[in-house]
Amino acid sequence: MSSPKSIKENIARAKAYGQRKDYMRCLHALSLSLDELASSQVFGREKFEIGILIDEVIRQLLAMDELKRVLPRGIKYVKGQEKKLAVLLRKIHDTIKNALEKAAVEKVRKQKNQIDKYVLAGQKFLVDKDVKEAKKYFRKITEAFPGERGLLQDVGGRLVKSGFPADGVEYLERAIEEAPSDSRPYISLLLAYEMMNEQDKALEVIKDIVRRFGANESIFVRQAKLFLAKRMYTEAYDASAAALKANPLNREAKKISDKLGPKVFGRGYKPGATSKELKKAQSSATGAAGKKESISLDLGGGSGNTTKAKAPKKKAPAKKTADSKSIKLDF
Numbered sequence: 001m002s003s004p005k006s007i008k009e010n011i012a013r014a015k016a017y018g019q020r021k022d023y024m025r026c027l028h029a030l031s032l033s034l035d036e037l038a039s040s041q042v043f044g045r046e047k048f049e050i051g052i053l054i055d056e057v058i059r060q061l062l063a064m065d066e067l068k069r070v071l072p073r074g075i076k077y078v079k080g081q082e083k084k085l086a087v088l089l090r091k092i093h094d095t096i097k098n099a100l101e102k103a104a105v106e107k108v109r110k111q112k113n114q115i116d117k118y119v120l121a122g123q124k125f126l127v128d129k130d131v132k133e134a135k136k137y138f139r140k141i142t143e144a145f146p147g148e149r150g151l152l153q154d155v156g157g158r159l160v161k162s163g164f165p166a167d168g169v170e171y172l173e174r175a176i177e178e179a180p181s182d183s184r185p186y187i188s189l190l191l192a193y194e195m196m197n198e199q200d201k202a203l204e205v206i207k208d209i210v211r212r213f214g215a216n217e218s219i220f221v222r223q224a225k226l227f228l229a230k231r232m233y234t235e236a237y238d239a240s241a242a243a244l245k246a247n248p249l250n251r252e253a254k255k256i257s258d259k260l261g262p263k264v265f266g267r268g269y270k271p272g273a274t275s276k277e278l279k280k281a282q283s284s285a286t287g288a289a290g291k292k293e294s295i296s297l298d299l300g301g302g303s304g305n306t307t308k309a310k311a312p313k314k315k316a317p318a319k320k321t322a323d324s325k326s327i328k329l330d331f
Contacts, residue, residue, distance in 0.1 A: 003040070004040075004042050004046045004050065006036060007033050007036045007037050007040065007042070007050055008050065008053065010029050010030075010032050010033035010036065011029075011030070011033045011050065011053045011054060011057060012053075013029045014026050014029035014030040014033060014057045015053070015056065015057050015060065017029060018057055018060030018061060018064075019060070021064060023061060023064050023066055023067055023096075024093060024096065024097065026057065026060065026061060027061065027089050027090075027092060027093040027096075028090075028093055030054070030057050030058075030061075030089055031086045031089040031090045031093065032086075033054070034054070034082045034083070034085050034086035034089065035082075035083070035086045037050060037054075037082045038082040038083040038086065047079075051077065051079060054077050055077055058075060058076075058077055061075075062074050062075070066096070067092075070092060070095075070096065071092070075088065111145060111148070114141070114144070115141055115145060115148060115151065118137045118138070118140060118141035119137070119138070119141060119154065119155065119158075121137045122134040122135070122136075122137035122138045122141075122155070122158070123158060123162075125137070126158060126159070126162040126164070127162070129162075129163075131159070131162075131164045131167055134159075135159075135167060138155045138159075138171070141155075142155060142171070149179070150179075150182075150184075152171045152172070152174050152175035152178065152185070153171075153172065153175040153179075153182065153184050153185040153188065155168075155171045156168040156169070156170070156171030156172035156175060156185065156188055156189075156192075157172070157184070157185075157188040159171065160172075160188050160191055160192045160195070161191075163195075165191070165192035165193070165195040165196050166192070166196060168188065168192050169189065169192050169193075172185045172188050172189040172192065173185075173189065176189070180212070181212075183209070183212075183213050186205060186208060186209050186212075186213075187209075189205050190202055190205045190206065190209070190222070193205060194222070194226070197229070199226045199229050199230050200230075202222075202226050203223065203226050203227075206219060206222065206223050206226075215242070215246075216246060217243040217246040217247045217250050217253065220239050220240070220242045220243035220246065220253065221239070221240070221243045221250065221252050221253050221256075223239040224236045224237075224239035224240040224243065224253065224256050225256070227239055228256065228260075233260050233263070233264050234264060236256060236260060237256070237257060237260040237261060237264055240253045240254075240256040240257040240260070241253075241257055244257060
């Protein structure tokens with residue numbers, strides 16, 4: 001059984017909603033308090049005070065324009081008719097709720113139809129390569145419904161795929177600002193910069209993608225191609241190696257890796273290994289080779305100590321004898 005305190009709390013809640021012009025919650029809270037009052041054993045002074053509070057809330061409701069249209073004759077609280085009034089308030093609440101939901105659905109439907117109409121009109125001009133006219137429709141619809149989720153990404157993506165990446169960048173950057181957790185505008189923006197040969201900007205987009213959503217073999221391959229275009233061969237090789245680790249059967253990654261690996265690392269190249277791994281292996285091999293000493297085998301019974309091979313002595317020129325002197329003949 002409800003207590004006077006509980007009833008008053010619901011009435012106070014209804015009054016607070018009424019002050020904020022939230023008539024739906026006000027109606028609901030007031031109907032609950034009337035239900036509680038009808039099933040309670042409240043009498044005397046407490047019931048009188050509760051009746052005054054109910055009258056105040058009803059006056060608040062009737063002062064609202066939304067309820068004036070619904071209740072042109074108004075409503076009145078009659079003691080002993082609490083249950084009947086609670087049923088009436090719930091009926092009003094449900095009727096208004098259904099009407100609002102229906103109106104909201106109809107509004108959304110009209111909005112979607114208008115968006116589709118303008119987007120398709122713009123797409124038609126894109127097919128004809130008339131980007132100037134297409135952007136007029138895109139600008140109108142994005143300004144009319146700035147809060148429509150996915151609209152900026154859709155428009156930007158259409159511009160990029162139709163061969164106008166520079167025009168799509170503006171919409172895609174705005175889409176990222178509005179919904180940074182949506183991966184779609186990042187991918188379209190990456191494609192736009194790739195088409196524009198803006199390798200540095202494309203690589204920055206990839207950094208954002210990896211930081212927010214993680215990487216996959218496709219992202220690594222695209223990164224490798226961008227580094228390759230910048231002649232950053234070690235970075236390109238590492239990106240292709242990362243793609244191969246994600247999927248050893250990736251043909252594009254293997255092609256780049258096999259092309260760059262032997263050129264960058266020579267004979268020490270091993271498919272799939274990163275540049276750090278290959279450099280480490282090469283340095284280890286170089287260190288081991290440096291420690292080896294040259295060993296000379298003395299077959300004449302000499303000591304086996306490691307010594308440098310002595311260069312053979314040059315033969316001294318033969319001395320001229322006295323007989324070999326030239327003789328001058330006088331005739």
